[in-house]
Amino acid sequence: xxxxxxxxxxxxxxxxxxxxxxxxxxxxxxxxxxxxxxxxxxxxxxxxxxxxxxxxxxxxxxxxxxxxxxxxxxxxxxxxxxxxxxxxxxxxxxxxxxxxxxxxxxxxxxxxxxxxxxxxxxxxxxxxxxxxxxxxxxxxxxxxxxxxxxxxxxxxxxxxxxxxxxxxxxxxxxxxxxxxxxxxxxxxxxxxxxxxxxxxx
Numbered sequence: 546x547x548x549x550x551x552x553x554x555x556x557x558x559x560x561x562x563x564x565x566x567x568x569x570x571x572x573x574x575x576x577x578x579x580x581x582x583x584x585x586x587x588x589x590x591x592x593x594x595x596x597x598x599x600x601x602x603x604x605x606x607x608x609x610x611x612x613x614x615x616x617x618x619x620x621x622x623x624x625x626x627x628x629x630x631x632x633x634x635x636x637x638x639x640x641x642x643x644x645x646x647x648x649x650x651x652x653x654x655x656x657x658x659x660x661x662x663x664x665x666x667x668x669x670x671x672x673x674x675x676x677x678x679x680x681x682x683x684x685x686x687x688x689x690x691x692x693x694x695x696x697x698x699x700x701x702x703x704x705x706x707x708x709x710x711x712x713x714x715x716x717x718x719x720x721x722x723x724x725x726x727x728x729x730x731x732x733x734x735x736x737x738x739x740x741x742x743x744x745x746x
Contacts, residue, residue: 584628588621603698608683629684637677644670668712675705675712 585607592614600609607625611618644666651659679701683694714720 581628581632585625588624588628592616592618592621602695604702606683606698626684630681633677633680633684637673637681640673640677644673671712672709675708679705 589607589610592611593616594613595615596613598613600613602609607629611621611625614621648663648666651662654662679697682697683701
């Protein structure tokens with residue numbers, strides 16, 4: 546929604562997204578995160594655990610914790626699916642709808658504006674897919690052992706968060722030109738270094 550306001554009504558942005566709206570958005574995010582945490586805590590605190598308490602994953606997650614329980618976890622897994630899976634899919638679908646509406650509104654803009662907006666939207670959409678793809682893969686398949694779950698979890702928690710700044714950075718012209726200069730300088734130094742050693746053999 547905010548991206549639509551920024552691109553379609555840039556002069557109205559300060560009026561539409563004022564301090565009160567920002568406080569509401571932050572409060573909703575914090576409140577939603579707190580509620581989500583309380584629900585997950587309530588689901589797992591009463592589970593009976595026995596045997597080896599070793600998780601076969603890189604991080605402690607509710608899915609792995611439920612696998613260690615000695616009792617039937619059908620209800621817990623169903624509630625976890627409702628708490629995690631549906632929220633993730635809903636956010637993903639709402640973001641896709643928002644970007645689709647935005648891209649459809651581009652038809653009224655000039656070619657130069659279309660290029661600028663499209664490059665911004667493409668990087669945003671890439672980040673949305675990079676963020677939500679693994680989360681959907683992990684959390685939307687209840688009651689199943691997810692194949693290569695450890696690899697997906699590693700990408701979801703380590704690799705993809707590192708790619709997020711890279712994706713946004715490469716959209717900036719100044720940073721792109723600086724990086725290109727740095728690469729050219731490095732390649733030039735490598736060639737000079739190689740020539741120096743070939744001459745002194």
